[in-house]
């Protein structure tokens with residue numbers, strides 16, 4: 001069930017979303033060759049707490065950091081590591097959640113570090129566009145299947161693998177138009193396409209957290225928290 005929020009609650013969601021975006025972009029800017037994934041996490045953590053918010057993911061089910069940082073074939077739930085150095089050509093997915101006043105923002109972005117392979121660059125562009133198309137379908141009166149279908153159709157037109165697992169269970173990245181829960185003003189949802197260059201298969205590493213592609217190919221992840229309103233979708237996790 002998706003709970004409807006009133007205007008006061010939406011204002012708090014917007015505040016949480018803005019802090020989330022600021023922390024995410026601080027992390028994106030820190031993605032440079034020679035930086036560790038732990039350092040990127042440190043920057044994200046510091047940005048969240050400096051604004052009086054709490055990192056949503058830290059301690060959630062025992063997750064040990066403020067940000068999930070997933071590199072190349074890692075899809076989600078990468079654990080920041082003091083020994084993991086970012087290098088030129090990597091793609092780095094940063095997933096951030098910030099909580100203030102009991103409300104959470106959740107947003108993710110995948111950044112290419114320096115020169116990346118052309119096929120990987122296209123994967124990032126297409127996954128970003130999947131998110132844009134998913135958001136554009138988040139109109140009052142539409143259904144969740146319209147969002148999933150918009151994401152899936154565009155990704156598959158490039159032959160990419162749409163990951164079936166791990167998304168916000170209420171908002172799959174696949175589906176049929178006109179099916180699923182009807183979207184109503186006051187709903188807030190996270191739309192988060194996770195798209196693999198090759199194949200949709202994924203599995204979890206021995207650390208019980210990090211999800212990687214079965215094919216070993218790169219994977220991209222973009223996410224915004226949005227509100228359904230009478231005037232169309234509003235992105236809450238915006239700077």
Ligand code: MG
Nearest residue numbers: 095106107223
């Ligand atoms: Mg997220």
